[in-house]
Amino acid sequence: MEILNALALLSNYLVIPALAYGSQLALGALGVTLIYGILRFSNFAHGEMMAFGTMAVILVTWFLQAQGISLGFLPTELLALPIGILAAVLLALGTDRIVYRFHRGKKSQPVIFLIASLAVMFFYSGLTRFIIGTADQSMGDGARFIFTAREFKEWSGLDEGIALRTTQGITVAVTLICVAALFWFLNRTRAGKSMRAYSDNEDLALLSGVNPERVVLIAWILAAALATIAGTMYGLDKTFKPFIYLQLLLPIFAAAIVGGLGSPIGAVAGGFVIAFSEITVTFAYKRVLTYIMPGDNVPDGLVQLLSTEYKFAVSFVILVVVLLVRPTGIFKGQSV
Amino acid sequence: MSNRVRISSLFAFMAILLVTVGVVQSPSLALAILNLCLISAIMALGINIQWGYAGLLNVGIMGFAALGGVAAVLVSKEPVAETIALGAPGLLAALLVAAVTIALIVWVYKSMKGRLRSVLVTLIVVAGFFTARHFFDPAVEAIESTDSAATGYLGGLGLPIIFSWLVGGLFAGGAAWLIGKVSLGLRSDYLAIATLGISEIIIAVLKNEDWLTRGVKNVTGLPRPYPVPYEVEIQQSPAFQSWATYFGMDVVELSSIVVKLAYSGLFAVVLLIILLLCESALRSPWGRMMRAIRDNETAAEAMGKDVKGRHLQVFILGSAVVGIAGAMLTTLDGQFTPGTYNPLRFTFLIWAMVIIGGSGNNWGAVLGGFLVWFFWVEAEPVGLWFIDLVTSGMDETNPLRLHLLSSAAYMRLMAMGIIMLLVLRFAPKGLIPESRR
Numbered sequence: 168m169e170i171l172n173a174l175a176l177l178s179n180y181l182v183i184p185a186l187a188y189g190s191q192l193a194l195g196a197l198g199v200t201l202i203y204g205i206l207r208f209s210n211f212a213h214g215e216m217m218a219f220g221t222m223a224v225i226l227v228t229w230f231l232q233a234q235g236i237s238l239g240f241l242p243t244e245l246l247a248l249p250i251g252i253l254a255a256v257l258l259a260l261g262t263d264r265i266v267y268r269f270h271r272g273k274k275s276q277p278v279i280f281l282i283a284s285l286a287v288m289f290f291y292s293g294l295t296r297f298i299i300g301t302a303d304q305s306m307g308d309g310a311r312f313i314f315t316a317r318e319f320k321e322w323s324g325l326d327e328g329i330a331l332r333t334t335q336g337i338t339v340a341v342t343l344i345c346v347a348a349l350f351w352f353l354n355r356t357r358a359g360k361s362m363r364a365y366s367d368n369e370d371l372a373l374l375s376g377v378n379p380e381r382v383v384l385i386a387w388i389l390a391a392a393l394a395t396i397a398g399t400m401y402g403l404d405k406t407f408k409p410f411i412y413l414q415l416l417l418p419i420f421a422a423a424i425v426g427g428l429g430s431p432i433g434a435v436a437g438g439f440v441i442a443f444s445e446i447t448v449t450f451a452y453k454r455v456l457t458y459i460m461p462g463d464n465v466p467d468g469l470v471q472l473l474s475t476e477y478k479f480a481v482s483f484v485i486l487v488v489v490l491l492v493r494p495t496g497i498f499k500g501q502s503v
Numbered sequence: 504m505s506n507r508v509r510i511s512s513l514f515a516f517m518a519i520l521l522v523t524v525g526v527v528q529s530p531s532l533a534l535a536i537l538n539l540c541l542i543s544a545i546m547a548l549g550i551n552i553q554w555g556y557a558g559l560l561n562v563g564i565m566g567f568a569a570l571g572g573v574a575a576v577l578v579s580k581e582p583v584a585e586t587i588a589l590g591a592p593g594l595l596a597a598l599l600v601a602a603v604t605i606a607l608i609v610w611v612y613k614s615m616k617g618r619l620r621s622v623l624v625t626l627i628v629v630a631g632f633f634t635a636r637h638f639f640d641p642a643v644e645a646i647e648s649t650d651s652a653a654t655g656y657l658g659g660l661g662l663p664i665i666f667s668w669l670v671g672g673l674f675a676g677g678a679a680w681l682i683g684k685v686s687l688g689l690r691s692d693y694l695a696i697a698t699l700g701i702s703e704i705i706i707a708v709l710k711n712e713d714w715l716t717r718g719v720k721n722v723t724g725l726p727r728p729y730p731v732p733y734e735v736e737i738q739q740s741p742a743f744q745s746w747a748t749y750f751g752m753d754v755v756e757l758s759s760i761v762v763k764l765a766y767s768g769l770f771a772v773v774l775l776i777i778l779l780l781c782e783s784a785l786r787s788p789w790g791r792m793m794r795a796i797r798d799n800e801t802a803a804e805a806m807g808k809d810v811k812g813r814h815l816q817v818f819i820l821g822s823a824v825v826g827i828a829g830a831m832l833t834t835l836d837g838q839f840t841p842g843t844y845n846p847l848r849f850t851f852l853i854w855a856m857v858i859i860g861g862s863g864n865n866w867g868a869v870l871g872g873f874l875v876w877f878f879w880v881e882a883e884p885v886g887l888w889f890i891d892l893v894t895s896g897m898d899e900t901n902p903l904r905l906h907l908l909s910s911a912a913y914m915r916l917m918a919m920g921i922i923m924l925l926v927l928r929f930a931p932k933g934l935i936p937e938s939r940r
Contacts, residue, residue: 209692209696265924281695282858283924286921286924287920289847289916290917292847292916293919297913300910414703416699417696417703424696428692476711479707483703487685490697
């Protein structure tokens with residue numbers, strides 16, 4: 168019984184949040200890794216792209232709510248998501264047309280692309296803040312919980328409850344759908360196969376008649392869509408604040424590199440590795456130990472390895488270890 | 504020769520801009536902008552050393568500047584005897600444990616192989632971590648609970664703050680050495696991401712380790728460097744008051760101008776020294792070697808140049824310059840506020856300076872520092888004025904007009920992005936291109 172209580176506590180505060188956070192990171196890292204695989208640069212504007220897409224979703228949601236439209240049990244944001252994705256895709260394609268296409272034509276070095284993405288980041292961050300400001304915007308309406316801690320306690324008879332928030336459930340479900348759809352696209356469709364071929368060996372793909380502009384177009388569409396979904400899920404799960412998305416850049420890059428830059432399956436795995444380690448290391452184990460430890464042998468203090476403010480340090484340390492031990496990441500990078 | 508004309512005319516233009524602000528707005532404001540221009544120019548020089556000479560991408564400028572800020576606190580603040588007596592033994596013990604742990608890891612890593620090594624390293628890390636925490640936690644607890652409203656930290660060495668400029672360079676250089684060891688020699692993206700990470704971590708540490716920096720409670724009242732007077736003191740001197748009447752100015756205003764001028768003088772000296780060193784380094788055989796490595800790493804390596812070693816060297820030098828500028832900035836502010844370090848302002852704005860000014864050319868970086876900082880400060884009033892003009896047809900309480908006016912400040916972010924993109928596209932070498940030698 169005590170063990171079960173400890174497990175329930177762990178699932179409630181560690182496993183479920185880490186699953187949701189890991190899904191958000193995985194979606195973000197997929198976008199970064201796709202752009203890296205096709206355009207061969209680390210897109211620093213990705214975090215701001217997430218913020219922009221999420222902002223579009225919020226604005227559409229406000230409009231829908233003003234019209235009295237809602238999804239009932241589910242948050243209205245889901246209804247607004249396609250339009251938000253459309254806005255982000257348009258922005259991404261416009262940016263590519265105006266900025267990156269020129270540098271592609273000139274065959275600029277990857278590092279020039281990276282610096283251009285810094286400039287794009289500046290522009291996006293100004294755009295988002297100009298439209299919606301820097302304040303917190305709380306997202307999500309509909310039912311707050313799929314099941315609450317009390318319902319779980321009554322159902323199971325345990326002392327510790329497990330609550331599953333609607334947003335967490337949606338995040339995991341949406342991620343599963345997106346990842347499945349993406350892998351189906353990459354492995355089964357002609358366009359997806361041409362993308363993988365282009366990423367593997369550009370010259371060979373060009374010789375076999377792959378249209379590079381088309382591949383780049385699809386890559387941006389996918390990256391912008393994934394960024395919007397990831398940003399919206401993060402905003403639903405926590406809160407929307409433009410600055411947070413700038414800070415999310417580091418764990419997202421860490422996830423993409425840990426998994427192997429350019430490898431989609433690696434990005435998903437990396438997202439969960441980063442999320443679980445962040446939360447495991449910054450979790451306070453005190454209450455878990457009170458259940459497991461026999462008698463009154465409970466240590467004082469929170470039994471927390473690192474304070475929550477150092478969660479960046481966790482992604483960074485994992486990043487450094489991977490760079491030192493296996494620079495290509497868990498799944499060999501460089502192939503979409 | 505044409506480059507020289509270009510440099511002089513662009514700097515003359517910059518001077519005219521600053522003088523215009525002095526006349527139109529106020530001389531005190533112009534000097535405040537000038538001081539930050541000088542500091543920005545030094546930061547841009549540091550990044551130019553890394554990017555322009557060697558093609559290294561440092562996206563962690565914020566962290567290195569913040570390390571300089573810590574140096575200002577640790578050098579200049581008076582030591583707090585109480586907290587040192589309470590906490591120093593524990594902290595020293597924790598430090599010793601950490602050092603022994605690292606030494607053990609290095610030894611195991613070098614002398615063993617395979618699975619045994621991984622297991623041992625993990626064990627040592629875990630054991631070292633908990634032993635260090637065992638000494639560290641009570642010491643920190645004791646320090647932070649001592650008079651936490653006023654001190655609650657160890658304080659500093661109580662030395663003149665000007666030494667902190669050097670110490671800030673040392674701190675930043677040390678951090679750069681660590682990062683460089685790990686990520687140089689890998690793809691250039693990795694260095695960018697690694698520096699992005701370290702800068703976030705440095706800020707997180709400074710915000711949370713109250714025993715060292717008082718965290719978000721801030722350290723205020725840092726002393727000023729030697730020749731800079733305090734406004735209150737000079738306002739009381741009769742000689743100064745007679746000057747004020749002689750110039751026909753308010754005593755308070757004149758005193759603030761004098762203080763700012765003193766800072767400008769100090770900063771200008773530092774900038775000139777660093778600029779001189781940079782210029783002679785670029786002209787020397789060392790600079791030629793750096794350019795050779797940047798332009799073709801493989802060829803340089805084939806000629807027997809130690810590419811990785813040179814990269815590490817130049818990365819440390821550039822970061823140290825940023826650290827110096829960071830310490831100067833904290834000195835100018837007179838307080839250390841970890842909460843104000845923001846990557847847009849401290850990292851990406853400096854990048855805009857280097858790209859717009861001209862990478863690879865020291866004069867370009869300095870000009871970029873001046874021009875971009877000037878634009879950054881002045882874009883706010885100009886943007887506000889512009890929006891006010893555009894929406895002047897609307898009603899005073901029109902929500903759109905109110906929203907636009909309140910978010911006018913963010914227009915400068917967009918404008919900065921657009922300017923950077925334009926420069927990258929139409930003048931990829933910047934306003935003052937690298938001169939051919």
